[in-house]
Amino acid sequence: MSGHLFARAPRLDIDSVLTDPSVRIIVCTGAGGVGKTTTAAALGLRAAESGRNVCVLTIDPAKRLAQAMGLSSLDNTPRQVPGVCAPDGSGSLFAMMLDMKRTFDEVVEGHADPERAQQILSNPFYQALSSSFAGxxxxxxxxxxxxxxxxxxxxxxxxxxxxxxxxxxSALDFLDAPERLGSFLDGRFIRILTAPARGAGRGIGRLAAMGFGIFTNVLNKILGAQVLADLGTFVAAIDTTFGGFRERADATYALLKDEGTSFVVVAAPERDALREAAYFVERLRRDDMPLAGLVLNRMQQVDDPELTAEQAAAGAQLLTEQAALDPSLASRNELTSALLQLHAQRMQIAERQLRLADRFAAAHPGVSVTTVTALAGDVHDLDGLREVGDLLAR
Amino acid sequence: MTERLWPDVVMHVVSGKGGTGKTTVAAAMALALAREGRRTLLIEVEGRQGIAQLFDTPPLPYEERKVAVAPGGGEVWALAVDPQEALLDYLETFYNLKRAGAALRKMGAVDFATTIAPGLRDVLLTGKAVEVVRRKGKGDADAYDAVVMDAPPTGRIAKFLNVNSEVSGLARVGPIRNHADLVMGVIASPTTAVHLVTLLEEMPVQETIDGVAELRSEGLPVGGIIVNMTRPPMLTPEQMAHATAGTLSVGEITAALESCGLGAHEDAIVPALLREAADHAQRVALEQRERARIAELDLPTFELPLLGGGIDLGGLYELAGILRDGGMG
Structure with missing residues (x-):
């Protein structure tokens, strides 16, 4: 295995990230189905048990993982996970699930007077936007x-x-969607739409006004007048109260660039997942965002590199041939032959995974990596999360 | 020959939890359906260019391209649907408004329609698939015999397909609403089948079970379950029972290793083999439990093996063969 580039990649020392007091935010990201949420939860538990006061924000946890953290309902508020602390009694773990509609509603309620907030909350366009917009x-x-x-x-x-x-x-949506929504709400399209409400023609030139005529015609034709009316009311209501959707998005974006933030990119040893991880690593570098490293989940565990896949396969073949010549050896040889084939298969899978990891390491030589071996079952309780934490730190 | 499971289905929608290999399965399905000289179209809607990578072709434009031939002269075509292009396409087809496209784009309206306006993006994507399904070729024959869509993951599939309820918040009446109704008419009909891809693991199986329930409650036609990347048991049930109980005969294994020339490191090798056997037995047992849960769904089920060397074009043909033998196509 020492021939693998990947083996020489710098190790991601999870514990030094978790116990570094200057690290205030850790973002776990990666493709779907690679164990992001479990990793986030395991990191949270491990940090809490090393004495930090942690809050884990999960987006869409599997039912049993949520139960493992004592999250039974989606109430948009961090709840303390009972019984979690460091041996000296310090540290704590809180966890919450995101309720996106409620969070949006709260933003509205927090920034508008009650009457106007009500106006926005009951607007059909707002209702659709707050519950179904992909971003x-x-x-x-x-x-x-x-x-x-x-x-x-x-x-x-x-x-x-x-x-x-x-x-x-795409994992990149996490970085791009807020900007997109922010720039929409503060953008040109909105200004054009709301222009008539502010007095037709003011601020937009004659040419633009003509364009606008065609524009509203087209929109009316396609969307129907009611949609434009809803949108117009929504925009007018939100315009005067928010004033700076984009600034808000910018502020959070700046927070992600802060040196107190650390990104952990999670992947599985599969082509697509690693490609997604590579996109993200490149993006973080370009945007000057702090990357802690890569967590490579679900690696095939190999017990004995002393016995290569080829040796094991050849041995299995020999045992089968022996048994064919001497039937009295059949039962004994069958078992060992099967065990050797199983070993060969595992070694082959491990080898293929390492090749994929090598490709990543070759393209991103400076990125620290830690691997987590595949667990037989899913995580159902705190002990399971603790085990994942141990594997992450190994 | 196996009886065809879905002889009347024209649109096959393939979904699955992230990491289950739904793009690979969709591609294999398109190949399987292209039997006996038929033409199928494989559609991608998430902008990943996963199809191009699978078939080892340059990134697909918003244009139908032939990507593979099937045994027997069939053809697989592919299309990566881009929502912005689909919008301009839609404007041209229905309103003859292609030339307004540039102005709309400049005003930010195209961006609005394809990324912000709730549900519109999905109507555009599904709408394009429906347009292809309804399209006629020469002599009034269907342009494609089957259309396979590599759709969004299970968690979002019902919402993605149920464009009616998606746009209802936005447009209660009007042309968009009419368009959504038309799209829905095709998607919810017996000529569509939604297939779900899973692995024999707890979380993907749970998502599949939840996904089937959700699709059914929304009145969407559920097709089959494709269990992907399966690995056959390497040990007999009896051997696995011993492996789990820790009662495999160390003496026998040692003797056999010596007889095949692997005696040198047996002190390290034997315990490793025993651990691997126990691990394998545990995994097989978990897989059996998940397999039983899938069987309870009582849907046509396919099992596709994990291919040792990863997925290449040869592997796709192999998987397509298994699907075809199982009644797909």
Missing amino acids: TQEYMAMEKLGQLHLRAEDEGTWDLIIVDTPPSR
Whole structure:
């Protein structure tokens, strides 16, 4: 195995990240189905048991993982996981599941007077936007992270927030969606739409006004007048109260670039997952965002590298041939032959996974890596999370 | 020949939890359906260019391209649907408005429609698939015999397909609503089948079970379950029972290793083999439990093996053969 580039990649020392007091936020990201949420939860538990006061923000945890952390309902508030602390009694673990609609509603309620808030909340366009826009979840995850961070700084409730990212089409959506929504709400399209309300023609030139005529015609034709009316009311209501959706998105984005933030990219040893991880690593570098390293989950465990796949396969073959010549050896040889074939298969899988990991290591030589071997079953309780934590730190 | 399970289905939608290999399965399905000189179209809607990577072709444009031939002269075509292009396409087809596209784009309206406006993006994507399904080729024959869509993951599939309820918040009446109704008419009909891909692991199986329930409650037609990347048991049930109980005969294994020339490191090798056997037995038992849960769904089920060398074009043909033998196509 020492021939593998991957074996020479720097090790990601998870414990030094978790116990570094200057690290205030850890973002776990990666493709869907690679164990992001479990990793976030395991990191949270491990940090809490080393004495930190941790809040884990999960987006869409599997039922049993949520139960493992004592999350029975989605109430959008961090709840303490009972019985979790360091041996000396310090440290604590809080966990919450994101309710995106509720988070959006709270943003509205927090920034508008009650009457206007009601106007926005009951607007059909707002209702659709807050519950189904593909980027709302990402935006609200960021918003919630910002809120938790403020609370942590003001009240000292937590000194580490760990956030899991939504199961997006692409992991990059987490970084891009807030910006997209922010720039839409503050953008040109909205200004054009609301221009008539502010007095037709003012601020937009004659040419643009003509374009606008065609534009509204087209929209009316396609969407129907009712949609435009809803949208117009929504925009007018939100425009005067928010004033700076984009600034909000920018502030959270800045928080992610802060040196107190650390990104952990999670992947499985599969082509697609590693490709996604590579995109993310490149993006973080380009945006100057702090990367702690890569967690490579679900690695095939190999017990004995002294016996190569080829040796084991050849041995199995020989045993089968012996048994064919001497039937009295059949029962004995059959078992060992099967065991050797099993070993060969595991070694082959491990070898293929390492080749994939090598490719990643070759393209991203400076990235620290830790591997987690595949567990037989899913994580159902704190002990299971602890085991994952141990594997992460090994 | 095996009886065809879905002789009347034209649109096959393939979903699955992330990491289950749904793009691979969708591609194998498109190959399987392209039997006996038929033409199938494989559609990608998430902008990943996964199809191009599988078939080892350059990134797909918003244009139908032939990516593979099937045994017997069939053809697989592929299309990566981009929502922005689909919008301009839609404007041209229905309103003859292609030239307004540039102006709309400049105003930010295209971006609005394809990324912000709730549900619109999905109607555009599913709408394009439906347009292909309804399209006629020469002599009024269908342009494609079957369309396979590599769709969003199980967690979002019901919402993605149920475009009616998606746009209802946005448009209660009007052209968009009419368009959504038309799209829904095809998706919810017996000519569509939604297949779910899973692994024999707890979380993907649970998502599959939840996904089937959700699809059914939304009145969407559920097709089959494709269990992907299965590994056959390497030991007999009796051997596995011994492996779990720790009662495999160390003496026998040692003797056999010596007789085949692997005696040198037997002190390290024997315990390793025993651990691996116990681990294997545990995994097989977990897989059996998940297999039983899938069987309870009482849906046509396919099992596709994990291919040792990873997925290449040869592997896709192999998987397509298994699907075809099982009644797909």
